[in-house]
Amino acid sequence: MxxxxxxxxEIGDDCTLYHGVTLGGTSWNKGKRHPTLLPGVVVGAGAKILGPITIGREARVGSNAVVVKDVPEGATAVGIPARILDAESKARDDQAKKMGFSAYAISSDMNDPMVKAVHGLIDHASNMDQKLTEVMAQLEQLGVHLSETQKAKDDFDPDQLNKIVD
Ligand SMILES: CC(C)(COP(=O)(O)OP(=O)(O)OC[C@H]1O[C@@H](n2cnc3c(N)ncnc32)[C@H](O)[C@@H]1OP(=O)(O)O)[C@@H](O)C(=O)NCCC(=O)NCCS
Incomplete structure (x- = not known):
């Protein structure tokens, strides 16, 4: 409907288009101006796929997404404009292990790239904070006198920030 x-x-075999899907163009230029869906693509209700782009085999497009760039094989695209969800979360877990603590409030299937970026920045800031605390403790042990301002704790709470982003 x-x-x-x-x-x-162009639509490959075994593709599914739910209601309200548009495979549209962004120009009136003659020639190829609409998308190509390779076999097995699933397009959620209300999604718009615009321009002469290619949606890879068995990729999925979330409902109401507006896709204006190619989607790789097997990937999932969501949002406006559509972003490709990144299924791998291993790199982040490895980084958390390297930093000596596990990431705060993060589920291993978290895969929105924007959310990942913010969590990455929070973790980085937390890591820096931890290192600075250690450096300051060592300086004090070496007899360096730190001012009250340098010793003062701010309100940085990575746990709380990560919860907000989730
Ligand atoms: C919004 C629109 C007018 C922009 O066209 P444009 O000026 O050629 O823009 P571009 O394709 O160069 O894209 C510019 C940026 O806008 C984003 N963008 C494009 N279309 C978008 C849309 N509909 N919604 C959100 N973002 C969009 C692109 O991702 C790109 O972002 P980036 O710079 O971060 O990579 C066009 O993409 C569009 O949506 N036209 C309507 C098409 C339509 O409804 N057709 C119906 C056929 S049945």
Whole structure:
């Protein structure tokens, strides 16, 4: 129901288009101006896929997404404009291990790239904070006198910040 398929769109075998999907163009130029869906693609309700882009085999497009760039094979694209969800979370876990503490309030399947970026920054800040505390403790042991301002704790709470981002 309500599906719009542009003149030069190509749809592979076994694709699923839910209601309200648009495979549209962004120009009136003659020639290829609509998307190509390779076999096995699933497009959620209301999604718009615009331009002569390619949606890779068995990729998934979230409902109401607006996809304006290619989507790799097997990937999932969501949002406006659509972002590719990153299924790998191992790198972050490895980084957390390297830092000597596990990341705060993070589920291992967290895969939104923007959320990951913010969590990464919070973890980095937390790591820096920890190192600075250690350096200051060692300086004091060496007899360096730190001012009250230098010793003062701020309100930085990575746990709380990570919860807000989730
Ligand atoms: C919004 C629109 C007018 C922009 O066209 P444009 O000026 O050529 O822009 P570009 O394709 O160069 O994209 C510019 C940026 O906007 C983003 N963008 C493009 N279309 C977008 C949309 N519909 N919603 C959100 N972001 C969009 C792109 O991702 C790109 O972001 P980036 O610079 O961070 O990579 C066009 O993409 C669009 O949506 N046209 C409507 C098409 C339509 O409804 N067709 C119906 C056919 S049935």
């Amino acid at each position: 309500g599906v719009v398929i542009g003149e030069t769109a």
